[in-house]
Amino acid sequence: MRERLWIFIKLLLYWMIFMTVIRICFLAYNYDYSAQLTFVEIMLSLMYGLSMDLSMTGYMLLLSGLLLSASLLIKGRWIYYSLYAVSMLALLIQTFIVIVDVELYRHWGFRMNNTPLFYMGSGAVGSVDVWVAVKVLTLGVILAIVFIWLFNRWIAPGLRNLNAGLKKSALLFLLLSASMIICIRGSFTVATMNTGFVYFHTSKMYANHAAINVVWNFFRSLSSSGRVEYPENFFDKNLTEQYFQELYPANDSTTKIIAVDKPNVILIIIESYTASVIEVLGGAPGITPRFNELSKEGILFDQFYASGDRTDKGLSSVLSAYPAQPNSSIIKFPGKTQSLPSLNRKMRALGYKTSFIYGGDADFANFRSYITASGFDALTEDEDFDDELNNSKWGVHDGFVGLRALQELDTAKAPYFKVWLTQSSHEPFDVPAAPKFLDNSLDHHFFNSCHYTDSCVGAFIDKLKQRDDWDKTLVIITADHGHRLPGNQILQSRERFRIPLLLIGGAITKKDTIIHTVGSQTDIANTLLAQLNAASTDFTFSKDLFAPKINPHAAFFFNNGFGLVLPDKLMIYDNTAQVFVKDENSNDHDKNSGKAYQQKLYSDFNKR
Secondary structure, three states: OHHHHHHHHHHHHHHHHHHHHHHHHHHHHOHHHHOOOOHHHHHHHHHHOHHHHHHHHHHHHHHHHHHHHHHOOOOOOHHHHHHHHHHHHHHHHHHHHHHHHHHHHHHHOOOOOOHHHHHOOOOHHHHOOHHHHHHHHHHHHHHHHHHHHHHHHHOHHHHHOOOOOOOOHHHHHHHHHHOHHHHHHOOOOOOOOOHHHHOOOOOOHHHHHHHOOHHHHHHHHHHOOOOOOOOOOOOOHHHHHHHHHHHOOOOOOOOOOEOOOOOEEEEEEEOOOOHHHOHHHOOOOOOOHHHHHHHOOOEEEEEEEOOOOOHHHHHHHHHOOOOOOOOOOHHHOHHHHOOOOOHHHHHHHOOOEEEEEEOOOOOHHHHHHHHHHOOOOEEEOHHHOOOOOOOEOOEOOHHHHHHHHHHHHHOOOOOEEEEEEOOOOOOOOOOOOOOOOOOOOHHHHHHHHHHHHHHHHHHHHHHHHOOOOHHHEEEEEEEOOOOOOOOOOOOOOHHHOEEEEEEEOOOEOOOOEEEOOOEEHHHHHHHHHHHOOOOOOOOOOOOOOOOOOOOOOEEEEEOOEEEEEEOOEEEEEEOOOOEEEEEEOOOHHHHHHHHHHHHHHHHHHHHO
16 A cells, blocks of 8 residues: 555656656746746746646546555556556657647637637648758657656556555555546636636736636546537626617718719738738838738728637638637638628628638638538639649738639629638748748748738739739738747737728729728728628628727737727736736726627627
């Protein structure tokens, strides 16, 4: 009994050391975020994380304890082989989760859960840079070697020399193993272990994220995979309707900005087109010269925001006026997407011929299901191009897709509605153009890809201007989402969600106009439809940006939180910590408006 108890204690220490080491690896790998924490905050992340580490360790010891209990009843060396195999398999699986998480966090801003599983296949690995792969694999190999060596040196000898014990001791050891349920639960109260247990900082979410045990987080998310149900009591239902109606006052008129009744409409959704790379929006200079020029030819919104942080969320926000959600993507639920309103179907009802063109794989992230449900007359994807053009990690580059889009317009029957989703400015930023920015930094790789896409869109517009129907054409340029680059901004950063909205074309009556009205991707639907005298109440979360009565606002959602932008105001709320982690000039009414928006979204999502 005593030697088994000693092995049990060693296993507890072994896994707790491993959990602490992987947290230190996370802090070290994300050094630019960690540098923003004080020494005390780093130590608090390590300390608060111990409770979740102990919970994860409890799972490991529960299984190990059961095997050790059985070894008191069944003789033989099987216990050594069984416990060794279980421990090594657990170590390798957890190490793999760790090395994926350290890099994914830099991109997504939250600890790894089941979300990456939705993006497996369909070229999802195409964004992995070789150097990044080498880094994380090296980290994984070092972790595995060190902890395999430690297990062999410290625990394995005792297992190999384990003697038979008294059978009556099995019950006591079984009770000891069962006590690990207390560690797993994390408390003696009705509240069981959750990420909120390790949250301690009210403003620096990275400090809280560092405290999360990523292995626990991943397996907990797997256990709830496919069952997304948002709370109906986040905010009072009656107050929700009151505040929400204030955000979307009724309108029966608009300010016309087009000169024709039914212009051809081309909607260009640019991958990762953050305002931070667009000089006319205050971004870095020299990256998007064509966009800067085009902005003088139309109407530019400079306080426009993406609803979410992924392309799939951007598509539903633009084409269904449906906001991103904090813990899900509605595109992943075909049963729900079928019930969404569709800008495309509205355009078809107005007599438009519609088409969608994308240089990548339409099966990625369930795009095809959503595009099909949206009712497009035609879909062009990577497989529709010659093989020699389909040569990037994500498919066909934007320059060639732009040329194909122009060819399709030659045979399109007016009026037409064409959506072009670009992809070349996606990681790993390998574009077929000589680099303008020569620094080998990740920022400059991103800049070069944005510069390439900017030139492709500019060339596309140049060709459009030569067409006979240019005077009857409206072009809308926006982004699917923002980006962490430049500067590796944290997920909750306002600038990470700020994107462009530009209206140009021969059908536009206003030129060289900048509008400061705060708006969102979800507003594109009713803003466009209002110009066609067809604004629809079906788009619950969409307002006409040219309406005479408007409550300017934009909501954006990130993993388990939301932000609300009002004129000269900003609120960012973390659902796990249940606090506003950022508050710029807001009052209680503003905060309630943000909560009402999220509750309205919660309830709407649940009923679909």
